[in-house]
Amino acid sequence: MKVIRRVLLALSVASAVAGVLRFKGKGVGAIKQGGWRKIIDQK
């Protein structure tokens, strides 16, 4: 019983940490230097 409780506690702590990292982590933002320019065909 004690083992099961410890496993459950470890799992819940791990999932909480993973959740925080997943939703509060630094995501990829927009390009800060430069950008895309559409190429217009010049025949």
Add this chain to the structure above:
Amino acid sequence: MAETLAVDLQNQILVHDSNKIVANRLASRLGKKRQVVSVASRFDLNSATIAVLAGPPPHSSLAREFIEKNISVVSVSDDVSDCTNLLALDTLAKNHGVALVVGAASSPGMSGLLARSMSKSFDAVDEVHVALHGTGGPACARQHHRALSGQSVGWHDGEWIRRPGGSGRELCWFPEPVGAYDCYRGELPDPLLIKKAFPELERVTARVSATRRDRVFARLPQLIPPQAEGGMGGLRVEVRGFRDGQRWVEVIGVVERVGQVAGAVSGCVAKILHHGDVKLAGATVLGDSALPNEKILHDVIDSGVQVHAFVRA
């Protein structure tokens, strides 16, 4: 592809598909505008002058049959071994005096055209790096699945290197609305074909975007059937070399449905061959200096494919 051909081509376009319903639907849709598109049996195709192989790979055995009947072939195959087998038909195509264009799709295909176009602004080019996001039809999605579990090939400082698919993560920026995606090595034919077009290159790599789920399940059979048409895709080609004695990098990107790009590229190549703008015999790839790459790229852009260049701040 048939739509691209039907825009200004006056000749008869024969459509053949293993699924007759699909072929009939396509012919009736395009036939309303132009009375040049009709459904044909496999036997009827023997009367054609150019065959565009737009179905799932392998194309090599079918290409051989057409070449032996003196029919030029444009293949959209994106399978490494199939592309190698197609290139091996070079002598046969030369003997029959017909052209065989290998990898005339988005990646490979458009990637070679863009690399050649960008190389004009360099004094010397030594690296080309390609990244692809998205898939076209179901066959393309299945190929993407296989690519992540296969062995990627890349040209690195004078030798071919093999690395496991799904490795080598790199964050690649595609033009909006696609944005940034993690891309990984995959079993893609781009390095083989781009190296053929640019023998002077020292490094060539190709990557494909993938999610964690794609990478985890890549080694298992594709259990969920792919969608009929993928969403918005992206292609990014990075060329490195020297300009005015300095190291220089140019990046160019395409945002469009991958199938749409592949159709436009293969259609434009077929039109160039049909108009006789270039007299080719043997196997070739897009980006090869023997082809009118600029003309093909102009035609592809004219057909509605958006190309964007990355500009520094």
